[in-house]
Amino acid sequence: MTSYMKYYETLYLIRPDLEVEDYKGVIEKYHKIIEANNGVIINVDEWGKRSLAYNVERFRDGFYVLVRFCGEPDLPDKLLKDFRLDESVLKYIVVKLKDSVDPEELKQGDTSSASEANKKEEVKAKDGSK
Template identity: 30%
Template sequence: MPRYEPEPRPYELMVLLRPDLAEERLDAAIERIRTTISDQGGTITFEKRDTPWGRRRLAYPIQKFQEAIYVLFQLTCPPSKVREVERELRLNDQVLRHLVVRMDE
């Protein structure tokens, strides 16, 4: 019997990266996030990493860092694969925090 797979839904992903990453390591970290999303069947529709985001001061220290690099992604992904994307982000040591929110359609 075929298994039901719901349609991909739109999500917004905010990632806080370590502020001590050099520019080429920052690009590699963002590319790693992109490939994680695409490996799980998602597609990135929008990415914002400069103004008004970019490097910002944190409200409280996270892992002894006072600043973080903010990157915003808008993506579509099957609902069953979002948990796997979050798992990969938790395992990535360059990611301080992340949050995935389902967007209204």
């Protein structure tokens, strides 16, 4: 039996003055919140440290993390509550991408699209084109 869930994406900005283990701990904290609330993480994309267009709480840069996940309708509110209380997170947003999806289908699709993108990059690199 297939269980359908809502499909979300969250992008959050972690303060740049954290140690590596603290930075990883923040990411792990939000993974645990998603999983503890019966959510399914589809994809995590750590963009790394990037410059900001303007100062945010006196910082000119920060670590960006993009997470795509499936969950029940109350999960984004739980994440937002924790984001608001967490001093390690400078900015955050949660967006609903789709109303009803099968998480297993998304996981399979995400893996295949990632491998296709890697193959395209390899082809470009081999023939010397950019």
